[in-house]
Amino acid sequence: MTHFNEIFVDVDAYQPPSKWEERFNNLQVWLIVALLLVGGWFFKDWMMDQFRFLALAEGQPAIPYPVQWQQQPTEAVTLQVVDPASESPFPARETVAVQNAPKSDFTMTWPEQRALQLSDYKEVERRLVKLADERQALWLLYTYVSDVGTTPAASVAPVVVVQAQDVVFEITNDQGQKQWVVITLAADSHEWNQEWPTFRRILEKLGVPVL
Numbered sequence: 233m234t235h236f237n238e239i240f241v242d243v244d245a246y247q248p249p250s251k252w253e254e255r256f257n258n259l260q261v262w263l264i265v266a267l268l269l270v271g272g273w274f275f276k277d278w279m280m281d282q283f284r285f286l287a288l289a290e291g292q293p294a295i296p297y298p299v300q301w302q303q304q305p306t307e308a309v310t311l312q313v314v315d316p317a318s319e320s321p322f323p324a325r326e327t328v329a330v331q332n333a334p335k336s337d338f339t340m341t342w343p344e345q346r347a348l349q350l351s352d353y354k355e356v357e358r359r360l361v362k363l364a365d366e367r368q369a370l371w372l373l374y375t376y377v378s379d380v381g382t383t384p385a386a387s388v389a390p391v392v393v394v395q396a397q398d399v400v401f402e403i404t405n406d407q408g409q410k411q412w413v414v415i416t417l418a419a420d421s422h423e424w425n426q427e428w429p430t431f432r433r434i435l436e437k438l439g440v441p442v443l
Contacts, residue, residue: 282298282299282300283296283297283298283299283433283434283437284296284297284298284299285297286310286311286328288330288403288413289403289405289406290406292403293363293364293365293367293401293403293413293438295311295328295413295415295438296433296434296437296438297311297313297326297328297434298313298315298326298430298434300316301313301314301315301316301325301326302314302316304325308329309327309328309329310328310329310330311326311327311328312325312326312327312328313325313326315419315427315430318419318420318423318427319423320392320419320420320422320423321380321390321392321420322378322380322392322394322418322419322420323420324418324419324420324423324427324430325416325417325418325419326415326416326417326418326434327414327415327416327418328413328414328415328416329413329414329416330403330411330412330413330414331411331412331414332409332410332411332412333402333409333410333411333412338370338400338401338402338412339360339368339370339400342370342372342398342400342412342414343355343358343370343372346372346374346398350374350376350377351376351377351378351379352375352376352377353374353375353376354374354375354376355372355373355374356373356374356375357372357373358370358371358372358373359371361399361440361441362439363399363401363438363439363440364437364438364439365439367401367402368401369399369400369401369440370398370399370400370401371397371398371399371440372397372398372400373395373396373397374395374396374397374398375393375394375395375396375421376393376394376396377391377392377393377394378391378392378393378394379391380392392420392421393420393421394418394419394420394421395418395419395420395421395424396416396417396418396419397416397417397418397431398414398415398416399414399415399435399438399440400412400413400414400415401413415434415438417431417434417435419431
């Protein structure tokens with residue numbers, strides 16, 4: 233009786249692959265897997281360097297934000313995007329806030345405002361820097377404690393220690409009014425290291441020196 237596979241293959245003429253052929257075939261498979269992994273790594277790195285830009289006004293700096301991060305609309309700020317890959321109840325985020333400027337020096341006043349706004353605020357470092365257009369800005373590094381609200385699975389609101397940095401500079405809007413632009417990059421302190429490459433790229437695109 234003729235088996236089904238014998239209709240298409242001459243069983244008598246079939247020769248099993250030699251050990252060398254088996255090794256060559258296995259090598260081909262591993263080579264393909266390696267190429268896929270390397271390609272995936274380069275694609276991930278390419279995606280990390282892709283940004284959209286928030287236009288403030290003509291002649292003012294455009295604010296970069298990661299193309300793969302999700303927008304999270306809120307009335308409190310002009311823009312907020314969060315990292316969808318973050319596993320923290322406080323996902324890593326970038327926010328941009330534009331506010332009317334009081335009659336004071338933002339390099340001195342803004343850290344005082346932050347201290348009043350945030351719980352357990354602790355300033356780590358501050359520096360005066362210049363943006364890509366030579367505009368003076370304040371760079372502020374700090375930590376604080378965030379109560380991110382209760383979740384359906386928890387009766388007590390989780391508390392997260394947040395590490396953040398602000399880049400603050402002054403602009404003049406179309407009506408001739410001075411405003412402060414506050415760019416905040418923040419993450420759960422446990423996720424800061426993994427989010428830092430993205431934050432660093434944002435700072436570099438703004439022209440802020442990265443130490």
